[in-house]
Amino acid sequence: MSTTTRIITGALASTLLIAGTAQADREDWPQSFTVGTASQGGTYFVYGSGWANLVADQLDISGGGEVTGGPTQNLALVHGGDVAFGLTTMGPAADAVDGKSPLAPGVAMDNVCALFPMYETPFSITTLSDSGITSISEIPDGARIGFGPAASTSDTYFPAILEELGVDFERRNGGWSDLGGQLQDGLLDVVAFAAGIPIPAVSQLEVQTDVNIIEFTEEEQQKVMDKFPVSDFSIPASTYTTLDHDARAVSMWNFAIAGCDLPEDFVYEVTKVTMENNDKMMDVHRSAATTIPENIKYNTVLPFHPGAARWYEENGYEIDPALIKQ
Structure with missing residues (x-):
């Protein structure tokens, strides 16, 4: 075997190994995902659908936005696993955590985790x-x-x-x-x-x-x-x-939310795509000017998903350990 052949063969093996590892890392990822937004004609629908398309394109996975009743319903849909992600505001989020959601009185929604800050409503x-x-x-x-x-x-x-x-x-x-x-x-x-x-x-x-x-x-x-x-x-x-x-x-304030039981690596990559592509988020909707990691401080209600928290901490943004889902 010639030196050139050995180099090519070695490079191919390395590429296949990397690809195989990447595929293995995605084995527990969902095959598709849905983002709970709100009614058509509102910012949530435009923002959520555009964000879903960005994540789908960047991560090569099927995903899209879904028309819903908005923040309060999105909390219930994410908690129940009906959608992977959703958009909500801090008022309804606080009510949901305390079991005061009008859609599920007495039910403390503990399967809802924070992803990233969106904008002020x-x-x-x-x-x-x-x-x-x-x-x-x-x-x-x-x-x-x-x-x-x-x-x-x-x-x-x-x-x-x-x-x-x-x-x-x-x-x-x-x-x-x-x-x-x-x-x-x-x-x-x-x-x-x-x-x-x-x-x-x-x-x-x-x-x-x-x-x-x-x-x-x-x-x-x-x-x-x-x-x-x-x-x-x-x-x-x-x-x-x-x-x-x-x-x-x-x-x-509005935050994107995720089911706390979603795979950590998946949520890490979703957070990475969102936080590292603010220019593309601004193309989705100009309110995304505040969709930046510095604004995670405005969530004092929901626990952060471990995958999201890992990206923030790796990039120098501190989160109170008590506010990370265990």
Whole structure:
């Protein structure tokens, strides 16, 4: 056998060994995965479906997003193993861990682990300009307000927020696209959105008609922060063509979640793809500007999946050991 032949044969054997090892490492991986998102027309659906496609392409595995009722339902779906991954907010997550989910009262959802920070969800209010409503205090008694899908973060918290601010209303539910259409058709007076910005349904409305994006006063903002698990937020004027100044609001952090029983190596690779490709995540949705490891500190509720925690720790990001699933 010639020297060249021996080199080629050795290189081929090495390649086959590496490929075989990589294949062996993936033996316990699922053949496909699903990400629980929310209704079409909302940021969760765009973000979650795009993220699923990125992971599927990078890891050469079949995956995609699924329309759901949003954060509260996603916690239940992930806990039950109906979907591998989901998107949620910290308020519903805290309720789920404490056994206070409206979908499963008394059930502490302990098979839900944190993956990575997504973005803050602003609570914002949109009306048609011809409604004459320019502030929260001007929302008339009995106003028909759309709060998003039933049991979503918006539907869970926004009605209580508006009640705290003295608003009397009729409560309506539906997907964001449907509610935007109902607002335009005069079937609703207001839509109270809790979704990442820019909200596709609002951007579409701006193209078709004149809208008002209602901001909180300083007093309203402080009153809501004192009562609910939200923080101060400012919607940048550049978010919508309607805005000519930053709009005062409140917000809640979103995190991607995973079933705690998913293989550690699989979740490690999913986390690696996500955290090391922020430019590609930004292509999915520009709210992913905050989908960075520095923001893992905003999760103080859910245990991190060991696979995710391993990537963070290898890259210099500390996590309290008590907040890692054992």
